[in-house]
Amino acid sequence: MKTDKTLLAIDQGTTxxxxxxxxNAGDVLNVQQKELKLHYPHNGxxxxxxxxxxxxxxxxxxxxxxxxxxxxxxxxxxxGITNQxxxxxxxxxxxxxxxxxxxxxxxxxxxxxxxxxKDAGHEDTVRAKTGLLLDPYFSATKIAxxxxxxxxxxxxxxxxxxxxxxxxxxxxxxxxxGRSHISDVSNASRTMLYNIVQQKWDEELLSLFDIPRAILPxxxxxxxxxxxxxxQHFGAGLKVCGAAGDQxxxxxxxxxxxxxxxxxxxxxxxxxxxxxxxxxRASENRLLTxxxxxxxxxxNYAIEGSIFVAGAAVQFLRDNLQFFHNAAQSEALATxxxxxxxxxxxxxxxxxxAPYWNxxxxxxITGLTRESSQAHITRAALEAQAYQTYDLLGAMERDSxxxxxxxxxxxxxxxxxxxxxxxxxxxxxxxxEVPKVIETTAWGAxxxxxxxxxxxxxxxxxxxxxxxxxxxxxSMPAQKRTALIEGWKRAIGxxxx
Numbered sequence: 001m002k003t004d005k006t007l008l009a010i011d012q013g014t015t016x017x018x019x020x021x022x023x024n025a026g027d028v029l030n031v032q033q034k035e036l037k038l039h040y041p042h043n044g045x046x047x048x049x050x051x052x053x054x055x056x057x058x059x060x061x062x063x064x065x066x067x068x069x070x071x072x073x074x075x076x077x078x079x080g081i082t083n084q085x086x087x088x089x090x091x092x093x094x095x096x097x098x099x100x101x102x103x104x105x106x107x108x109x110x111x112x113x114x115x116x117x118k119d120a121g122h123e124d125t126v127r128a129k130t131g132l133l134l135d136p137y138f139s140a141t142k143i144a145x146x147x148x149x150x151x152x153x154x155x156x157x158x159x160x161x162x163x164x165x166x167x168x169x170x171x172x173x174x175x176x177x178g179r180s181h182i183s184d185v186s187n188a189s190r191t192m193l194y195n196i197v198q199q200k201w202d203e204e205l206l207s208l209f210d211i212p213r214a215i216l217p218x219x220x221x222x223x224x225x226x227x228x229x230x231x232q233h234f235g236a237g238l239k240v241c242g243a244a245g246d247q248x249x250x251x252x253x254x255x256x257x258x259x260x261x262x263x264x265x266x267x268x269x270x271x272x273x274x275x276x277x278x279x280x281r282a283s284e285n286r287l288l289t290x291x292x293x294x295x296x297x298x299x300n301y302a303i304e305g306s307i308f309v310a311g312a313a314v315q316f317l318r319d320n321l322q323f324f325h326n327a328a329q330s331e332a333l334a335t336x337x338x339x340x341x342x343x344x345x346x347x348x349x350x351x352x353x354a355p356y357w358n359x360x361x362x363x364x365i366t367g368l369t370r371e372s373s374q375a376h377i378t379r380a381a382l383e384a385q386a387y388q389t390y391d392l393l394g395a396m397e398r399d400s401x402x403x404x405x406x407x408x409x410x411x412x413x414x415x416x417x418x419x420x421x422x423x424x425x426x427x428x429x430x431x432x433e434v435p436k437v438i439e440t441t442a443w444g445a446x447x448x449x450x451x452x453x454x455x456x457x458x459x460x461x462x463x464x465x466x467x468x469x470x471x472x473x474x475s476m477p478a479q480k481r482t483a484l485i486e487g488w489k490r491a492i493g494x495x496x497x
Contacts, residue, residue, distance in 0.1 A: 005077040007450050008064070008238070009442035010057060012083045012167050013246065014038070014104065014268045015315075017056040019064040021076075022446045024455055026437045026465050030068055032060040039101065044108035044350065044359075047101035050089045053167065054174050058233060065234055073236050078453035079229065080242035080445030082249035083167035085190045088142035090153065090215070091170070093163050096178060100150045102167075103142040106269075106308055106350040110141035111359040122208060127282055129195045129202050131289030136351075136359055137306070139166060140192035140209045147211065157212045164215040166191065168243045172227045175240065180227035183217040185299070186248040189291040194219065196291050197280050199299065222248075222293045223452035242448025246441050247271040248292050251302060253444030254409040254435060255466035257459045262396070262405055264389055265441065266414035269353075270310035272392045273302040274400070285395035286355040295451070303399055305354040305392030309347035309363075311414050313381045316349065323374045331417045334379035342367040344387075344491035345380035355395045358496065366491045382420050386427035387488040393428060409433045411440040418470075426476035427485065434470040 006029065011018040014036070021030040034056045039047040065073050086105035091098045103109075114134045117123070123134045132138055143164055147154040156162050165173060166187045172180045188194040188201075193211065195202040201216050220226070226240040244252065247265060251273045254263040264272040275292055280301055282289055292302035309316075314330050317323040324333060344366045351359035365377060393405060408430050414420050415434050425432045437443050450456045 007446035008079045009446040010081045011442040014084045019060040020442045032064040046104040046106040050098035050102045077455045078241035078449035080449035081168045082445035085245035088139045089170045110136040138192035144209045160214045175229045176227040177230045181217045184243040185294045187245045188219045223448045241452035249444030250441040253440030255463040263409045266310045266412035270307035272305045285398045307388045308350045308353045313347040337375040340380040343376045343380040345384045386424045407431045421472045425472040425474045429474045432472040433468045436467040436469040
C-alpha cells in the first residue's frame, strides 16, 4: 500500500454538497462545502433544483482539487460518493436535463396515495419484498407522482427517453457524461422497487406503482468501478469506485461490520442502524430492513430506525424563530437552565417516522407555561433527539430478541454538542462513542472506494483504523430517567391523538 495515496469523497446531503479529501488513515485533509437550498412549494412538499445539486457538487470538487494542486490530485486513488437517500430525480436521457425538481426524501405529497395502497392491503407485499413500509418517504411514489403530474413525462418514460435515479445515480450520469446509469445496492434498496431478498428490480412492485422498467438503472455492489469521470469535469482521470447511501456509508465509516453493532447519525434527521448479518429479516416493530452493503456479491442487512428531524430542529430554532445566530450556540443556551421546566419538543415537521409512521403528524411544543423561555425550548429540542432514539432502540431490542444494547457509535453534526451526547447516554442508558474521524459518512464512501481500488485489503483493515475520541457513560438516576421518558410518551400521545 502506498502511504501517500488519498481518497476523495463526494458527500451530497440534504442541506449541503461537500467534497472531502482523506488520507489513507482516515484523516481529513481538505473540505469544501456549499449550502443547498430547499424549496417548499406547498404544505408538506420539499424539493430541490437538481441542477443546483449537480453544479454545487461539481463546484466544491473543483475548488478542492484546485486548492490541493496537480501533484496531490495525481495521488488520489479513487472517488467515493455518498448521498441523501430516496430523493428522486427524473431526467431526459439525451439532454441530461431534469424534467422536474428533485423531490426530497422529506416530502409528504404522496401520503394519501400511500394510504390508499395500504388500505387496499398492499403493505405486507411491499414489506416482504423490500423491508420497507408504505410511506411517502421512499422513491417509488415520488416517481409515480412525477410520471402522472408532469406533462408528457409518462409517455417519454415508456418510450425509453427518461432516466430515474437517486442522487448518486444522477451524479454518476453527469460525471460520466451519460455513460453510466448505475445505482449501488444500498440506495436501490430504499426505492421501494428493489427486491432485497431476490436482489433485483421487482416486476410486481413496478406494476403496483405503474413505473416503466426502462427508466431504472443497473444495480451493482457498493465497491465497484462505477464510472470514469470525464476529464472535462476535473481535468484528471479519476474513477468513482465506491458508493453508498448516507446512512449505510456511516455504518461502514463507523466500522460496524459485526452483527449487533449499532451506529446512530444525527444530521438533518436521525438514523440508527443495526447490522443484522447476511440473513434478511423483516422488522416486527415497524422499523425498516435495508441492505447495509454488498461486496463481492455477499449481502449484509441492517435494521433501521428513521427520524425525519434531528439537526433540522436546531435549524428551525435558528432560522424560523431566530433564537440564536449559529447552531453551535444552542448548547450554551440549553445548559443555561437546569431542565426544560416540563417543556417537550416533538419535531414532527414532516410527519413522524419510526416507529410511528404517521405522515400527517406535525410538530408540537408541549408543557409551555409563563416561565417558559428560549432556553427551555432549545433544551427540549436537543433532548428530543435522545427521546426519539429511545423509541428506535426499544424497537430494535425487541426485534433482536430483547438483547440490551451496551454501546452506540454516534456521528453527525449534532454530536459536536456535548450536552446532546451526555443526554443520549443518560436516556438510552448506554455508552456513547464518538469517533476520531467525525466525517463518518464521507469516510464510509471513501473506504468503499479504497477497497475497490486496492488501497485497503478488507473490513479488518478498515476496522483497525477506527478509533474513539470521546466516550459518554450514563450518570442519570433511574427514577429521573423513567420520569423524563414518561413525559415524552405523553407528549407523543397528545400529538397522535
